[in-house]
Amino acid sequence: MPQPRKIVITSALPYANGPIHLGHLVEYIQTDIWSRFQKMRGNECYYVCADDAHGTPIMLRAQAEGITPETLIARISEEHQQDFARFNIAFDQYHSTHSTENHYFATTIYERLKAKNHISRKTITQFYDPEKSMFLPDRFIKGTCPKCKATDQYGDNCEACGATYSPTDLIDPKSVVSGATPIEKETEHLFFELAHFEDELKTWTHKGHLQTQIANKLDEWFESGLRAWDISRDAPYFGFEIPGEKDKFFYVWLDAPIGYMASFKALCDRKGMDFDQYWGKDADTELYHFIGKDIIYFHALFWPAMLSGADFKTPNAIFSHGFLTVDGQKMSKSRGTFIMAKTYLDHLNPEYLRYYFAAKLNGRIDDIDLNLEDFAQRVNSDLIGKVVNIASRCAGFVVKKFDGKLCETWSPLALALYQSFIDKSEDIAGLYEKREYAQAMREIMGLADKANEYIDDTAPWVLAKDPEQQEALHESVSLGINLFRVLITYLAPVLPTTSAKSADFLQLSSLQWHDIEQPLVGHTITKFKPLMTRIEPESLTKMMDASKTDIAAQAPKEGNQNNEAEDLDPISDEIEFDDFAKIDLRIAKIVNAESVPKANKLIKLTLDIGLGERQVFAGIKSAYDPSELIGKHTVMVANLKPRKMRFGLSEGMVLAAGPGGKDLFLLNPDDGATPGMRVK
C-alpha cells in the first residue's frame, strides 16, 4: 500500500454576519465528502475552517444590535457550528479569525513581508463618510468601474470585467453605509506589492494548481496589470491593529485566509502536531482550498503571493465551485427560495442533500441547481429504492434462516460478482479524488442495479421454500449483504449517518475503503432496521413555506448585510429638520408614461405638478407597464438638480420602495391630494 498522504484542506470561512444557507452548504458538503474520502483511504487528512469575524459589516451590525463585536461573533460562531454539525460537516478544527493564533500569523506574515520590502506606504486620498465619521472600506463604496464602466461595483475589484483598482478610481462613488456621497480625505495606507510576485504567479497559475477555466480568467487579470493591494484600514475598525502603526488595522481580507493557518495551528496545539511540517516553506504535505468562484482573486493571487513572500508553503491547488440555484432560480429572499440550513434541517434529513449535491457536483465551476422534484425522486429511488433496499431484502433471510450468520464459502460465480464490485474501487476512488462526485454516484448506482439484478436472478424467496436449496439461499443473501457493504462503503463519504447505521447493522467497527477487499464470511450481522426513509413531498412544501417566514423573522435582526439586495437598509443617521425641509416633495399626476425603447429599465414620465410639467426618467420598467401609470398620482422630488441622461433630461425623481425587479412600489397619496401640493 502507498504511503499515507498528509493533507490539509479548508473551506472558505463563512462571514460572521449571517446564517448558513444552502448555498454555503454546496461548498462544505463538497469539502467534507473529500475529507471523509481521504480519511477512509487511510490518508492523514485535516479539515479546518473558521468564522471570518473581522471587518466593518460586523462592527456596524454589532453597533446596530447594541452589543460588542466579540459578543456578536461568539453568537454567530455558535449558530454556524450547530448548523454544520447537524449537516455532519466534520471539521477537525473550527476556529475564528479573531483569535490569538490568527493575530500571530497575521503579524508574522506582515512583518516578514515588510522585512523583504514587499510592503509600501502611500498617502492616499480615500473616501470618507462625513456622516459616519469614518473612512469607507472598499466594499462600502460602490460606483462605476473605471475600466469597463460597469456601474454599482465595489471599490476593490470589478465583478463585471475583473479589473482591480483602488476605490478612488471609481466614477460616481457612494457610501453604502449612509448613502451619502463620500468626501475625499488623505490618509496613509500600507500596501502589499503584488507586482513583485508577478512572474512567480504567472508560472504558478499554470502549473496545475487551478482549474483551466480559472487559469484563463487570471490571464485576463494579468493583462490589466497587478496593482499593489491596500491592506490597512483606519480606525474605527474591528480587526487586528497593525504592529508599529497607530490606529491602523489589517484589512479583513488580509487576515481571513490566514485564518486557515490559525485554525490549523490550533489543531496542532491540541494534537501535538508540528505546524511547520505542513506550512513550512518546503513542506511536502498537501494543502488544498475549496472556495466559491467569487473569491478566486484573493485565493489565486494575493494568497499564494503572501505565503510565498512570508516563506510559507503555497497551496497545492485551489478548487473552485459554482453557485447554487433553487428550481432554476438564483436564491432569493423575496422569491422565498433562500433556504437557510436551519430551515432545511427542520424538515429534511441532511443526508438527502449531501447525496443530491454529490449527484450533481463535478470538478468544474458550473453552477448547480436544486430542483426540488428531481431531488425527491432522485434520492428516493437511488438511495432508498436501490441501495438501502438491498440490505433490507436480504437481511430477513440471513437473520431468520441462518441466525444472522453469513455463509463461509462462496461459489466461483459469487466470487466473480463480488470481485467485479471490488474492481471498480480504484475507478470510483479516482472520481472522488478528482471531485467528479456526480460520475462516482452514477458508477455506484450502476453497481446497485447489478446487486438487485443478482438477487432477482437467484430469487432467494424461491430458494427459501426448497429444503434442498438452503446452501444456495445462504450464498445468495450473504452475497447480497456483502454487495451492500461494498456500496455503503463507497457511499460513506457522502452519507456519514447512514453508513454508520449500516456499520452497526453489519456489526463492523468501521468502514474503511480497503476493508472491502476482504468479503465478510462467516460473519454475524444484526436485525435490519430501516436505514433511511424516503422524502415525503409534503416536507418539501413545508420547508419552502417555512423559508418564507424564517426569512421574514430573520430580516429585522439582520440589519445591514452587504451584498444582499433584498435586505433592509439600516436607518440612516439622524438629520435636522432643516435638512428634511430642503427636500421639496410634491404631489404629481402622471399625465403621460412611455417606455424608453433603448433602455430596459427606464420609463419616461411626464408629471403634472400644478406649476407646470416635468419630465422624469424612472427606473421602474421591470415593475410597471407605462399604460397602467397614466392618470395615477404619486410623489416626486421637485427640487432635485436636473440630470442629463442618455435619453434626455430628467428633472427630478419619483418615490418608490422595494428591492427592485418586480418588487417595486410607487408611492401613492390618499384620495384628495392634487398635483402641486407640497408633501411635508
Next chain:
RNA sequence: GCCUCCUUAGCUCAGUUGGUUAGAGCACCCGACUCAUAAUCGGUAGGUCCUGUGUUCAAGUCACAGAGGAGGCACCA
C-alpha cells in the same frame, strides 16, 4: 444596443482530439415477481442534439448568423 455564459429524451445529466444506427438514471407505459421502506426485475416507447448557413469525406462536437434563457453593462438623479 453591447459583453459573457447557457440550450442534448418529460426531468437531471453523460457525450472523450469532429468518425458507425446519439447514451444513462429517474418519470411514463406494458409485463413479471412478492424477499424488500408500493421497493425490485424484464421490456416498449420517447430526441429536427434550439434554428439556419457554412467548413469537411464526415458536425451534437468547428465557424458564422439568428432565436430562446441566465447574468452583467449602457441608462434606474
